[in-house]
Amino acid sequence: MGKFTADAAKMLELIGGKENISAVTHCMTRMRFVLADPAKADIKGIEALPSVKGSFTQAGQFQVIIGNDVAEFFNDFTSVSGIEGVSKDAAKQAAKSNQNPAQKFMSNLAEIFAPLIPALIVGGLILGFRSFIGEVAIFDGGTKTLSETSQFWAGTYSFLWLIGEAVFHYLPVAICWSVVKKMGGTQILGIILGICLVSPQLLNAYSVASTAAADIPVWDFGFAQVQMIGYQAQVIPAILAAFVLVYLERLFKKITPEYLSMIIVPFFSLVLSVLIAHTIVGPIGWKIGDAIANVVYIGLTTNLRWIFAPIFGLLYAPLVITGLHHMTNAIDTQLSNQFGGTMLWPMIALSNIAQASAVLAMIVLQKGERERQVSIPACISGYMGVTEPALFGVNLKNGFPFVCGMIGSAIAATVSVGTGVMSFSVGVGGLPGFLSIMPEHMPMFFVCMAIAIVVPFVLTLIIGKKKGVH
Known part of the structure; x- marks a missing residue:
């Protein structure tokens, strides 16, 4: 008999029985269930179990917080239930049956x-560090940068561009690969x-605006000409082109005899998708990306910022x-590539800090060991x-910390955008986020961080004490 056998058996009963579980898996601290009928789950009963520290539902999955012993609990649960666990990817696919079309779209975009997020974070950090050593004059009376005072740092400044260029200029390669992988296509073709x-x-995408139309190189097919324009750092054209490849590959697999598929399918799928990318979806995607970035940029830089930022x-x-929120990754990347930086991402980092600060106040208020474990x-x-653990495990369950975090985030965001705080790209969305902020904006970002820490913390303490939280 396992350590959690009794709790696992009771959870199986409270969750609606074996027939109500479509899939089950676990992550580092949580059991993840895809339920046939979520309404059958007795959430209060489940949360009252000694081994359970909380629960929430996200992206079609009912998630139960167990803690560091989740792997042992999972083994006991699968033993008493007779249900085999599945991979997290399989659980995500099963969970989509509980999602509406909009949720499915956002889930696919997130996946x-x-x-790509680790690469984008690294790229943002590298550009931030590179800018600090090569563009901030703090030596010799404020006349020289660090790279101008040392050959080592000059070489470092030059070397780091190799990685920064690989991340952002060649981003479409990573996007095409990720889309094709997600859609089950042939990854090398992506x-x-x-x-x-x-x-x-x-022609490099960054040079298109400064190049006369007559000087843009073309592929001349006699009856038609196609401009040879690159899509460096472009997000939406790469996504659209990859979808074209996936659907062409599926089409040719259906209509091609098996003995010819190894030749016909990759050849026609790739050639046609590249042609369509450069003639149709690439230009369309470029326009869409520019339009989205321009709208957000207007909201961040005109008088509308005093409305946009707090909202x-x-x-x-x-x-x-x-x-x-996953949509912001694409918007941030587009802003960074189009305008050389983004004012959107600093607000995201500040929101995360604000919600964490509300939880910090709850740690001070709550004395119970069970609550602190979460x-x-x-x-x-x-x-x-x-x-997510802060939101679902603490703030939403108590209500007022969530609102206090939102208020602190709104104030910090208003100050951030109002003072023009900008990052190179996305980064670590919390306290280490300052590493991706442009050096000239770091002092003001620290002020915004202080607001995002102090306001939610103080508000949560005040309201919590009035409510008698302990």
């Missing part, structure tokens, strides 16, 4: 960008398609709950940029 969008043979700061945490890891995770 496309999730593998990589090749991405390379065809950023090949050195093409975004207030609503970002609720967006995380719905999963819609709130302390959630607070640390939130300050490191992952707020």
Whole structure:
């Protein structure tokens, strides 16, 4: 008999029995269930179990917080239930049956960008560090940069551009690969398609605006000419081109005899998708990306910023709950590539800090060991940029900390945008976020961080004491 056998058996009963579980898996601290009928789950009963520290539902999955012993609990649960666990990817696919079309779209978008986030964070950090050593004059009376005073730092400044360029200029390669992988296509074809969008043979996307139309190189087919324009750092053209490749590959697999598929399918799928990318979806995607970036940029830089910033700061945490926040990855990347930086991402980092600070106040208020087992890891995770444990495990369950975090985020966002704080790209969305902020904006970002820490913390303490939280 396992350590959690009794709790696992009771959870099986409270969750609606074996027939109500479509899939089950676990992550580092949580059991993840896909339920046939979520309404059958007795949430209060489940949360009353000694081994359970909380629960929430996100992206079609009912998640029960167990803690560091979740792997042992999972083994006991699968033993008493007779249900075999599945991979997290399989659980995500099963969970989509509980999602509406909008949620499915956002879930797919999130799964496309999730593998790219580490590279985007690294790229943002590298550009920030590179800018500090090569563009901030703080030596010899403020006349020289660090790279101008040392050959080592001059070489470092030059070397780091190699990585920064790989991340952002060649981003379409990564996007095409991720889309094709997500959609179950041939991944190497996705990589090749991405390379065809950023090949050195093409006119660099950054040079298009300064090049006269007559000087843009073309492929001349006699009856038609196609401009040889690259899509360096472009997000939406790469996504659209990859979808074209996936659907062409599926089409040719259906209509091609098996003995010819190895030749016909990859050849026609790749050639046609590259042609369509450069003639149809690439130009359309470019226009869409520019339009989205321009609208957000107007909201961040004109008098509308005094409306846009507090609303975004207030609503970002609720967006995380719905999963819609994943859309900001594409917008941030587009802003960074089009305008040389983004004012959107600093607000995201500040929102995460604000929600974590509300949890910090709850740690001070709550004395129970059971509550702290949830709130302390959630607070640390939130300050490191992952707020789901803080939101679902603490703030939403108590209500007022969530609102206090939103208020602190709104104030910090207003100050951030009002003073023009800008980052190179996305970064670590919590306290380490300052590393991606442009050096000239770091002092003001620290002020915004202080607001995002102090306001939610103080508000949560005041309201919590009035409510008698302990």
